[in-house]
Amino acid sequence: MNYPVWQLDAAGGGLLIALMAVVHVYISHFAVGGGLFLVVTEMKGIREGDRSIVDYVRRHTRFFLLLTMVAGSLTGVGIWFTISLLNPAATSELIHIFVFAWGIEWVFFTAEIVSLFIYYYTFGRMDDRNHVLIGWIYFGCAWMSLFFINGIIDFMLTPGAWLENRNFWSGLFNPTFWPALFFRSFLAFMLAGLYGFLTAVNIKEEQLRLRMVRYCALWLMAPFLLFLASAWWYRASLPLDLRSLIFERMPEIRIYLAAFTVLGPALMFGGLLMAIRMPRAVTRPLAGLLLLIGLMYMGSFEFIREAGRRPYIIRDYMYSTSIRTADMERVRQNGLLSEAKWTGNSSVTGENIADAGREIFNILCLPCHSIGGPLNDIRKLTRNYTPSGLEAKINGIHTASPYMPPFAGTADERRALAHYIGVNLNGRMDRQKDVALKTIAEDPVPEFDAEAADYVLLAWSDMGMKGMTDASNIWMIEPPGVTVNAQLIRRGPTPEVVVNGVTLSYAVDGEFMHPAARVSFWKNAQALYNVEIPEDTGLTGNGLTGTMTPGENVFTAAMLPIVPYTADNVFMPYPAVTLTASNAAGEILALTRVAAPISTELGCRVCHGGPWKVDGRSGITDVTAANVLEAHDRISGTRLQALAEEMGPVLCSRCHADASQNAPGNGEQLNLSAAIHGFHAGFVAGRGSFYCVLCHPADSGGATRAYRDIHRMLGLDCNYCHGEMEDLAVSLLKAELEDGKPHAADLLQNIRPANFAAIEDIAPRRPWDNLPDCLHCHLDFETPEDDTTFNRWTAGAEELYRNRTDESGMLRCPACHGSPHAVYPALNPYNGNRDILQPLQYQNNLFPIGANLNCPVCHTIDMEDELHHGNILRMFRNQ
C-alpha cells in the first residue's frame, strides 16, 4: 500500500520467492549440516589413520564450497532482494525490528567465509588439530547464522509477546524459536548425508566408496527420530488457532502435508537402499533422486510454514497484503485507493472501474497471486465466478478461506476488483439486461355462475414457488414436486367446506406431461432414495393426473412431479393444474385452475461456474454441480466427489436435515438451510436482497421472478420479511447451536449481524417451522405500522400462513389470499392472470376472495359479521 507494485503477472504468486527460497534453504541447511559432516568426517579419518577418508573430505569440501559459497550465499541475498521487491513494507519492518540480528548474522556469515576458505585451502597444509578447529569454527558460525535467521523466520509465524511489548528479544526468542531451531538443525544434519551421497558415490575405490556411502546413509537416518520429535515439538508449540488452521482448515496445503508425511519415510528407505552394495550405475542416479526427494521434502515444509503464516506476513501484525492489522479498519473506511500512495485513481467511478480494479488487484492480490502463472493463478481460482459472485466471494474471502486476509477497501472498491478479475481477466459478465421471458397468452378464466353455481373451488400451491435442483446426476437438494391444495365450498348463507362424497381430480397441463424426458431425476431416483420411482411419478406416488387426497378440510395433491420445462424444453416456471370437483355420480360440481410454480433458476453457477443448463436462463449443469461438491470436499474435508463417482449422486438431505422434505439428516450436520445460509452469509453480506436473488429465483429481471405479489408491487423486498442474509443466517445457526450442533459456532463467528448490535439480539429459528407471518405486520388484520417482521417467527409449522385457518377454523389462509409470494393481487410475469385465476373467476377482480365485500361468492348474500377475521368487511386497501 505504501509502495509501488512490481507487476509480475504470470511470474507472480510467489513463484520467484518460492524458487529462490526453496533453493536457498536447501543449500543453506546443507551449509550447516554439511559443515558438521566435514569436520566430523575429517576427525574420523584422522582418528582411524585413514588418509583416504580425509582426501574424500577434501574433495567433498570443494563441492561444498562451490555450492554453498556461490549458490547458497547469493540466493540468500537473492531472498532479501526478492522480498524487498515483492513485499517492501514487510521487509522494512523486519529490517527495522531485527537490524542487529541481521548484523550479527552478517558477522557469522563473514566468519563462515573466512573459515571455509581457510579450511579448504589449507587442507593437508595445516596441522590436523588446527585444521579440525577451523572446521569446528566454520560449523559453529554456520549454525549461529541459522540460530539468528531461524528466530526472524519464526517471528513472522509466531511473534508472541513482541506484539505487546515490541521487544527485540521477545521477537527473536518467540514461541517457536527453540523447536524450530532443533527441527532445522536435525534436518540440516540429515541433508549432510543426502548431499554426501553425491560425492561418495563417485569415489573410485570400491571399498572406500561403500564405506562412505554407508556413512552418509547413517548421517541421513540417525537424526531422523530426533527430527520427528522436534517436528512434533514444533507442532505442539504453535498456538491452537494456528495449529488448527494449518492441519485442519487449510485444504490447499493438504498436498504438502501429505508430501511431508510420505517423503520422510521415502528418504529413510532410500538411505537403507544406498547402504546396500550396488553398482555405481545404480547408486549415482539413486543419490540424485534422493537429493531431489530431499528438495521436495524441504520444499513441502517451507510451503506449509509459509502457508501457515497466512493471511499474515507477520502474524497478527501485518497481512500478506502489507496492510497492518491496526490499519485495516481505517483502510476499509477510507478506501484503499485513497490510502495507498502509488495509485493513479483515488476512488472508483463508472469510467475507471477496470483501471481502479487493476490497481486494487496489484496491491491486494498480486503479492500472492499470479495472472496465468504456475502459482496461485487468479484466473484459475476465479474462473467459476461471475463478477457478482466474485464480489460476494471477496466480501467473505477470509471466512471460508481463513488463510486469506479480509478485503481491505470499500464496497465500491470490492466491486471494482471483482469487475477487473471477472470481466477483464476472465471475460465473465453478469446479466446485462432483463431476461426476455417467453410469455404465454392469458389463461381463459374458468366459468363461474354466481347465481346458479353451488360450489366454489379454491386452490393454491403451498410454497408459491418451489425450487428444484435439476443436477441429480451429481447431487440433489430439492426434487421435483409441487404440492397443490384445494378447498371445496358448498355455497349458501352458511357455506360448508366439503370433503366427503366428492372427488377432486387434478391434471397438469399437457405440455408438462413427460418430465422424465426433461430431467434426469428418474434415472437417479434409485441411487438417491433407494426406491424405484416410475417415470413421471412424484415421490409420493402421484402422477401428473390423478385424484387429490382429502384431509380434514383440504384436498391435497402432494409432490406432483412437475418440472419447469415444456415438451419443447422451454423454461416455463408456472405450469398450471386444472382441478375438477365431482360428486359420486361423476357430475362436475366445480372447476378451477391454479398455478403450480416450480423453478430451476437457482444461481449456483454465479460462484460455481458453468452455464445455465436450459436456454441460457435456468437449470444447474453437471459442471456447476461438480464444482459444488469440489468446494464442499475442499472446505469441509468430505469426499463427496469420490462418493458421487463410486455410488451415484449425493442426496444432500441425507446428512443435512430438511424439514421441507421430512428428511431428518444424520443428526450431526447442520440442517440444510442453516448450512447453506450459514456458510454463504459470510460472503453475501451488506447488499440487502441483491444477494438473495443471486441464488433464489426471485430476481425481478430474472427468468422466474417468483416474488410477484402485492408486497413486491409496494416496494418490499425479501429482507422486509426474511431479514438481511446475515441476520437470517444467525437466526438459523443459533437454533442449531441450541440443538447441540457445534459447527454452528464455527460459522457464527464469521457473521456480523446486519441490523442488530450483537448475535445475542437475534432470535433463533428453525427452517420451515419458524417463519415470518402476515400478522406480524398486519396486527389484528389492520394496516401495518411496521414493514419489517424479522425476529418474530411463527411458533411452529401449524402457525404457518399456508397451514393456518381463519377464525372459523375451516378455511385455510391461502384459499382466499393465494399462495405465498403470490398473494392476491399478484402479477404473474409470464401470464398476467395465472396467479389470480380464482379472484377473476369468482369475483372478476384481482383481490382476495371475499375482499371488497364479496361475501356472496360463498355466502350468496352480503354479510355483516366478520366471521373469518377482523377488518374483513371493507374495500381492499391497495386498489
Added chain:
Amino acid sequence: MDPSALIPATESLQVPWGWFQFLLVVTLFLHMLAMNVMLGTAFIAFVNLLRRSGEPDPLSREISGKIPFTIAFTVNFGVAPLLFVQVLYGHFLYTSSVLMANFWILVIFLLIAGYYLAYIFKYNYEPLHGGRVIVFGLAATVMLAVAFFMSSNFTLMQRPEAWTRCFDRPAGLLLNFGDPTFIPRFLHFVTAAVAVGGLSFALLYEFRHRRGDREAAPLVRSGCYWFSFATIVNFGFGFWFFGSLRPDVFDVSTVNGILAAVLLLTGIVLGAVSVISAMQFRVMRALVTVLPTIFIMILIRDLVRTAYLKPWFSVSDLEVVPQYSPLLAFLLFLTGGAVLIVWMLRLAWRTIKAGEVQS
C-alpha cells in the same frame, strides 16, 4: 503529481541514526575496497587477455586464482551496508528497487553467473585456451552490468521527482537515465575500480618483490601504470560528475555544502598525490593516500544523497524508540567475530608462510 505523496512511511529506529550512519560508512568502505579490487582486477585481466588474444599471462593467471575470493568478500561486505542503508533510507531504496525491479532482481542472477564464471576461470585457466577471453569477458561484463544497475538504483532512490515516470509505464522497467549524474557517476566509480584494481596487484607484487621475487617488478610497474592512467582519466569523469550534480550539494552557505567542498578538495589533493606516488612506483605511499581518498569519496557520496533528499527527508526526522541491548549484542558479536577472524587469518598466514597456498 506531488512526489512527496509517493514517499512511503517508514519505521522507528532502535538507536539514534548516527549509529547506523557510522556503520553504513565503515562497512561501505570495506565493500567498496573489495568491489574495486574485484571489478578492477577482472577488467585488467580481461584487457590483458584481449591484448594477447587469450594467451596465458602471469597477471591474468594470478587474478584468476584470486577472483573468487574478491567476489566472496565483495558480496559479504556488501551485505552490511545494504542492511544499514535500508534502516535509514529503506523507504527510498525499496521504492526505486521496485521501479527497476526487473533489473534489480537480475543483479542476483548476474552475480551467480559471474561467480561461477570466475570459478570456471580459476579451475580451468589452462584448459580454456582461447575460451579464457570469452569466459572472463563475460565475467567482467556481468560485473559491470551489476555496477550499472547498482548505480541506477542508488541514484534513482534519491530522486523522488523522477518516480512519477512509473505511472507512464509498468513498474519494474525504469532505469535512471533521466538523471544527468547517472552516467558520469557510473563511469567515475567503475574507473576508480580499475585504478584500485591496478594498485591492488601492484601491491601484491610489491610484497613479492620485497620477498625477493625478481619477476615481480614489471608487474608492480604495470599495476602502477594502470592505477595512474585510470585515476587521471577518472579526474575527467570526476569533474563531469561534479558538473552534473545539483549546485546545492556544494553550496558553501550550508554546513553540508562546506563539508562536501572541503572533502572534495581534500580528496582531489590526495588523489593527485596518489597518482604522483604511483607514477614513481611508490606503491605503499600511493596506497596510504588512496585509502583515505576512497573513504572521503564515500563520505561525499553520502553528502550528495543527503543534499538530494533534503527536500523530502532527513535521517534526523526518524523517530527513535530506544532499545540498546540489541546494539550491544551486535557490537559484542562484531568484536568477537573480528577477533576470531583475525586469529584464523593469522593461523592461515602461518600456514601460508610454511608453503605458498594456491588459491
